[in-house]
Structures are given as structure tokens and as C-alpha cells.
Amino acid sequence: xxxxxxxxxxxxxxxxxxSPILIAAIGGxxxxxxxxxxxxxxxxxxxxxxxxxxxxxxxxxxIAFSIPIALLIAAAxxxxxxxxHAFASITLRADxxxxxxxxxxxxxxxxVFICQILFSADRSPTYRMGILPGTFGFxxxxxxxxxxxxxxxFVLYKRPWGLRLRAAGEHPQALASAGVNVIKxxxxxxxxxxxxxxxxxxxxxxxxxxxxxxxxxxGKGFIALAAVSFGRWIPLGIFxxxxxxxxxxxxxxxxVNISSLQFLPSEFFSAIPYLITLITLVIxxxxxxAPRAAGKPYDKGKS
Numbered sequence: 692x693x694x695x696x697x698x699x700x701x702x703x704x705x706x707x708x709x710s711p712i713l714i715a716a717i718g719g720x721x722x723x724x725x726x727x728x729x730x731x732x733x734x735x736x737x738x739x740x741x742x743x744x745x746x747x748x749x750x751x752x753x754i755a756f757s758i759p760i761a762l763l764i765a766a767a768x769x770x771x772x773x774x775x776h777a778f779a780s781i782t783l784r785a786d787x788x789x790x791x792x793x794x795x796x797x798x799x800x801x802x803v804f805i806c807q808i809l810f811s812a813d814r815s816p817t818y819r820m821g822i823l824p825g826t827f828g829f830x831x832x833x834x835x836x837x838x839x840x841x842x843x844x845f846v847l848y849k850r851p852w853g854l855r856l857r858a859a860g861e862h863p864q865a866l867a868s869a870g871v872n873v874i875k876x877x878x879x880x881x882x883x884x885x886x887x888x889x890x891x892x893x894x895x896x897x898x899x900x901x902x903x904x905x906x907x908x909x910g911k912g913f914i915a916l917a918a919v920s921f922g923r924w925i926p927l928g929i930f931x932x933x934x935x936x937x938x939x940x941x942x943x944x945x946x947v948n949i950s951s952l953q954f955l956p957s958e959f960f961s962a963i964p965y966l967i968t969l970i971t972l973v974i975x976x977x978x979x980x981a982p983r984a985a986g987k988p989y990d991k992g993k994s
Contacts, residue, residue: 701938701945706829709937710836711736711895715915716922716929717843718887723919724847725880726860726984730791731776732888733912734798737905738772739765739892741802744815744903751818762893769889770882772798777881781874784988795912799905806903815903832894839887844926856880860982863989873989888912910965917968923980932971939963 715732722729729735743765750757772794779790803813810816847853858866859876867873896907914936921935922928943960 701941703829704944705934705938705941706833707898707937708940709933710830710832710898711891712911712915712918712936713836713930713933714832714839714894715888715891715912716918716933717839717926718884718891719916719919720922720924720926720929721843721847721856721887722880722884723985724860724924724982725856725877726863726982726987726989727777727780727877727881727884728787728791728986729773729776729881729884729888730788730913730916731773731794732884732915733908733910734791734795735769735772735885735888736892736895736908736912736915737795737798737802739769739889740896740907741805741815741892741903742768742889743893744818744896744900744907745805745809747897748815748818758897761897762890765893766886766890769892770886773881773885773888774878776885777878780988781877781881784990787986787988802903803905813905817902830898832898835890835894840926840930847926857982859989860984863984867991877989888915891915914964914968917971920981921967921971924982936964936967939967 715736719729719732743761746761746764747757750760754760776787776790776794779785779793780787806812806814847857855866855871855876858871859873859880863873866876891911892908895911896903900907915933918929918932918936921932922930939960940963943963
């Protein structure tokens, strides 16, 4: 198998890895566009992954459509836990980074605790891979991710609510002076972010693994967060960044099939997504692409 055939053969696995990253990154973009930084994507994905795995394990032998139910529950759990971040960062005006970090830490403990209660182990039992490759051999999660991308672009740039969302992250005081409830906009944005992160976690665990463990997400939430920065907070940019991260991750798995690159250790390719994440954060840390009010609590009293 030559180099180009090997790369083409990686397309299904690339899109499998790319899909949850894109879904979570779109959620992070929506949240930050409204002015709330959500570094809790990792923890929200973990909660979604645990929920999806548990529901699938409990229902797969009795209900034929356990997969859609598992994904819906994962999205709902992600949304509920995102409300913790919303309450802390919007209502209490707490530091958004600290709030997100708290959720990341909470998710690690609570998922192990729930698995211990249900299964007397720190992980879910193994389960049948529920989502089988669909159209053209690609997982259905690919089409879900692309649909979310298209909807997010349409809402952000073609609907009045999208304009208000972007204004909440750029000039919240000006938006409030126009009679729009900035707090409500931000709450909705954080909720959507949590729903998408939970869905991403569910999509990841049901396509890339046969059980849930605390290492299932393994930094994918932070990679999604980096994709938001790398993609300059716009849907098409985030699509490209997510595809790059998905390809680099798939390369580590498929390196054994590319003879021209086998002189490099597989660990080199495993580290690439995280190296890209680090480089991305360094390059864009000083750029003025981020929404101006991102990370800043909204104060009604300020002009």
C-alpha cells in the first residue's frame, strides 16, 4: 500500500475522531461568542461519555434503539452540568477559568463514583459497539457533526439571535442598552455548549471505545478548546482545525500501514495533536481574534 492509498484509507478513522472534536468545539465557540470561556469542555465530555456508556450498557440487550437514547441522555447530562458553570460564572460572576476547572475535577470524581455504585468498578462494563459505520462506511456521528456545523453557521450569521449572541461577547453593555437580556443570552449559550459537549462525549465513547473509563476523553475536550482558538472563533475555521486534529490522531493509529513513515515511533504521532494544541495556544494567545468580552463577567452597572 503506497503513501496516498494509506492516507485515503485513514479517512473513516479520521472522521470518526474528528466528529466529537468538532461537536465540542462548536459548543465552545458558541459559549465564547457569548462572552463566557468554557474550559469545562473536557469535564462535560467526560460526563456525557459516562452517561452514554452506562445507558447503552443497561439498555442494549432490551431496546434496539439504545444508541439514540444514550446520545440524548449524554447531551442532557452535559447541559445540566454546564448550568453549574453558568450559575458560577454568570450569576455569581466568578472567575470563569476556575469554574471550568472545578467542573473538570468534579467530572473525574463523580463518574468513578457512579460507576462504583452501578458496577462495583471504576469503569463501565464492556459493551457491543453500538454505532456501526453507516453511509459510505462513515459513522453517523460524522453527519451529526456536519449538521451541527451548518446549523451553527446559519444561526450565527443569518438569524437575529446569532447577532445578539455575538454582541453579547463583543459589546454586552451596548446589547443591554438595546433592551436585550445579556444574562439570558449567556445562559442559553452555556447550556448549548454543555449539550454539545455531552453529545460529543457520547459520540466519542460509542465509536472509539468498548467501555467508559476516566481516560476515555483523554484531553479531547482541551483539543476542542484549542480548535476554537485555532479556528478563530468561526465555524469554517473550527471545521478545518478539528479536521487537522482528527487527522493527526488517526495518523498515530494507522502509522503501521504507512511504510514510508514507520521509521518514526508511533509515540511521535500520538503526541502530535497535543503539540499542535500547545503551538496553537502560543501563536494565538496574543491575537485579537477572540470576542472582546470573553472571560469578563457582565456587570449591569458598567457603561
